[in-house]
Amino acid sequence: MRMRLEHVGIVVKDVDAARAYYADLYGCVPLTPVVDEPAHEVRVQLLDAGHGSMPSIELVEPVGETSRVAAFLKKTGGGLHHLAYAVADLDAALTHLKSKGAMPLGAPVPGAAHKVRTAWLFTPGRELIELIELPDA
Amino acid sequence: MRMRLEHVGIVVKDVDAARAYYADLYGCVPLTPVVDEPAHEVRVQLLDAGHGSMPSIELVEPVGETSRVAAFLKKTGGGLHHLAYAVADLDAALTHLKSKGAMPLGAPVPGAAHKVRTAWLFTPGRELIELIELPDA
Numbered sequence: 001m002r003m004r005l006e007h008v009g010i011v012v013k014d015v016d017a018a019r020a021y022y023a024d025l026y027g028c029v030p031l032t033p034v035v036d037e038p039a040h041e042v043r044v045q046l047l048d049a050g051h052g053s054m055p056s057i058e059l060v061e062p063v064g065e066t067s068r069v070a071a072f073l074k075k076t077g078g079g080l081h082h083l084a085y086a087v088a089d090l091d092a093a094l095t096h097l098k099s100k101g102a103m104p105l106g107a108p109v110p111g112a113a114h115k116v117r118t119a120w121l122f123t124p125g126r127e128l129i130e131l132i133e134l135p136d137a
Numbered sequence: 138m139r140m141r142l143e144h145v146g147i148v149v150k151d152v153d154a155a156r157a158y159y160a161d162l163y164g165c166v167p168l169t170p171v172v173d174e175p176a177h178e179v180r181v182q183l184l185d186a187g188h189g190s191m192p193s194i195e196l197v198e199p200v201g202e203t204s205r206v207a208a209f210l211k212k213t214g215g216g217l218h219h220l221a222y223a224v225a226d227l228d229a230a231l232t233h234l235k236s237k238g239a240m241p242l243g244a245p246v247p248g249a250a251h252k253v254r255t256a257w258l259f260t261p262g263r264e265l266i267e268l269i270e271l272p273d274a
Contacts, residue, residue, distance in 0.1 A: 002164035004187025008145055021262055025237050027139035050141025077263060080217035100162050125158055126214060
């Protein structure tokens with residue numbers, strides 16, 4: 001099973017302020033507008049990390065107190081949160097990772113920024129990862 | 138100032154075990170052998186994250202109890218640790234980031250895995266970042 005790093009997810013308090021900060025410090029420019037992802041109670045925006053569309057930096061702002069991301073922000077003040085991998089076949093990747101002991105966090109849901117299926121897992125290595133189904137991955 | 142994401146640094150207890158884990162779960166293959174970086178009291182190895190040489194995943198294993206990375210491992214159990222950016226001119230990038238409030242953590246040192254100059258900074262956004270001077274960045 002081969003997966004490609006698709007983005008690095010960074011939790012922030014305010015996606016608009018963070019976008020300005022990443023532009024100012026690192027020269028990162030947006031790849032997408034700010035997108036609501038109600039399935040995860042977050043607002044997200046992808047920034048170009050110098051490699052075009054992949055891998056990018058995903059700014060993740062929690063919306064509402066019940067978001068899992070809100071708990072992370074409260075505990076840590078924000079920062080590096082997850083790695084997302086592109087896979088050609090989400091179901092095959094889920095089967096593979098489950099066979100290695102990874103636990104899916106719910107069923108696959110649409111990722112608003114990509115309009116494709118995504119899934120979250122907690123791995124035996126104590127990582128939070130996201131899988132994104134892209135036909136050309 | 139434009140910077141390119143060069144690697145994602147992940148702190149691990151044992152770089153050899155982690156390399157096997159990343160190969161098994163994600164299909165990541167090594168880009169380099171395991172390299173000692175005495176300046177940071179770590180052993181590191183770069184893995185291909187599906188994009189060839191950049192950006193890669195850097196496994197970072199602390200060596201010795203006084204390593205800053207050892208404290209991170211003890212506190213967190215390991216995981217996402219830093220982002221490294223490639224810059225064409227390290228001195229210019231340091232001047233730029235210092236003007237934005239970033240604090241260098243010591244003087245530039247050679248990064249063993251690249252044989253180039255590297256520098257570490259703590260940013261106003263409370264990020265730990267590494268700069269790597271690459272002529273073609």
